[in-house]
Amino acid sequence: MLEDVRRAFPAGRVPQEPFSRTDWGTLGRLGLLGACLPDKYGGLGLGALDTARLYEALGEGCSDTGLVFAASAHLFACAVPISEFGSDDLKSRWLPGICSGEVIAGNAMTEADAGSDVSKLRLTATPVDGGHLLNGEKSFVSNGPAAGLFVTYATTDPEAGHLGQTAFVISADTAGVRAGEPFDKMGLRSTPAGTVTFTDCFVPARQVLGVPGMGATIFQHSMGWERACLFAGYVGMMARLVERTVEHARRRRQFGRRLADFQAVSHRIVDMAMRLETARLLLYRACWDMDQGRPARLAVALSKLAASEGAVANALDAVRIFGGGGFLADVGVEAELRNAVPSLLFSGTSEIQKELAAKELGL
Template sequence: MDFAWTPEQRDAYDDVRASAERSFPPTADASRLHDREAWRRLGRLGLLGLCLPTEYGGAGLGALDTALRVEAFGRGCADTGLVFAASAHQFACAVPISGFGTPEVKKGLLPGICSGEVVAGNAMTEAGAGSDVSRLAVTATETADGYLLNGEKTFVTNGPVADVLVTYATTDPAAAHLGVTAFVLDRETPGLTVSEPYDKMGLVSAPAGRVSFQDCLVPAHGVLGEPGQGAAIFQHSMRWERACLFAGYVGLLDRLVERCVEHARTRRQFGRRISDFQAVANRIVEMKLRTESARLLLYRCCWEMDNGGGSELNVALSKLAVSEAAVAGALDAVRLFGGLGYLRDTGIETMLRDAVPSTIFSGTSDVQRLLIARELGL
């Protein structure tokens, strides 16, 4: 069992981290996602097609090498919203298009997705179907020309700025999860309406909103995979998302530890560095322990995916560990910085706000616990 990175992996990590720091320096402006040049910059850095085939402009990487680069991106880029938006674009949208789209659809969309010329949004969640994706209210009725979509999706990441959407709808209500079908469609499709971005607590630069379908015709080539295969396609993309997207949060955890160590070494109280106080040092030690534990679980999950596995147990353990560590670590950082941690200028409170939704999207922490319990036979 080898825990060491290869020299190529180390160089790639360092290159991505340095490039992210240069390309996306800390700023008080959290609206950069609306600037298409930011997406093109991501494309030039190769961060939008890490796991996509080289024939479409991707890097053709496996899960572990993809995760290492996303981790470096999350560590180097202070805008976690941008890291999240780019990762959702790749793992929740490009992965199912790459794996299940027709050759024409892949050729038409994936090069633009990799370059940043095309922004993709993931439309799965509904007001009444968050974790229970087998009961989607959005319907798709087959016609001679394709499928007519009707209903509304919510919390569509990148939805307000997306050029294409990957969505899921019920085609056979009697078949439960076997009656869900996946689709990809253009934003300009008649009958498709996109809302303004939600005003959110965190991940501000990753716009999310509602998408409505009213007799929205999707041609037959817009079906991903086969009719009724949507649930399996969604779970396939979720394995990539719950593993590789959350590598960006491991990068955030590294940034938190670095900031806290630096602060504890330089901040003085009662005539001493606060790092000399055991309560402070122990808090940072616990942050580091959670970070490394989460990192190892994530790496194991990705290694397993690269070797033909990707068990639900290890994917859920990884997602749960990373997201809970991110929230706990950010709370610890706020406490350690004290009043400074409550000020926006320091960036600590921003990391806390960006960490909180990680326990909600891609399956809540409680859903991950249910999955783990089920895998344990409970």
């Protein structure tokens, strides 16, 4: 898969902002958009570990981390909930297009006042004859401006706490749905993200995932996949950056010596390699636990923490080793740092991962 990705997305190509439908179709042809989805719908039917290894190869072979993230959000935050909790009708209608790339999916969970705390959603779903009426706004919807399909979560019973949230599958062309313009972001610029507003949007009962009140359970299930497999792309990015930094340290000379001959540089690169291997092994352990049906909350939280913190630290080290070149846009190292920083925030911040890990440890 790594060589296939490198051929499809050769080094030095300039990422499009946002990604092109041509690139999206390429991901579909490579099987990446349906890696863990059933083969009857066009997916590869892989487990978590094999899926993560594919996305690690994508992150290593494709320098457009925004495209990698967009594909990950599409698959893990949207397609997985449909595959696991959707009716046969919903799966037959949407999963083939999701796998092929014909359909782009957007995850509409985050709100302006509900980032890390997703227990108080202001998007409401009022029961009416035959379904629900949705009213409210979602923010930071990854793929939102380009999506043809949204998986969203709304409050159906404000008195029921986490049992009062319901998950819905909604076509982007549904009356009352409006996607905003793409945000101007620090990084992941190939991934279009913006607001999605629902105004008296009628959603038939058949488009509920699971049953009403099951939204929190569905979301946490998708978060397990996202926190593990999505960050495989960042592990791949770390591997690519270590390789590139090693090559630079061997080639670049200062004071008549290779950079690699300076202990301060070589030890920094060793630290980069250690972070990479730590993140990779924790990722594989988390995905193995998921495939075995074992409790994986602790492993997933530690994996996400190691991958995101490691990606930022490695990118910053690479900037230092590249020196002035690391500050120049045409060299591309500064983009790695900009793309790494958001990993500390989405899918639960580093602080949230530590809270989850602490609870699993009985603290």
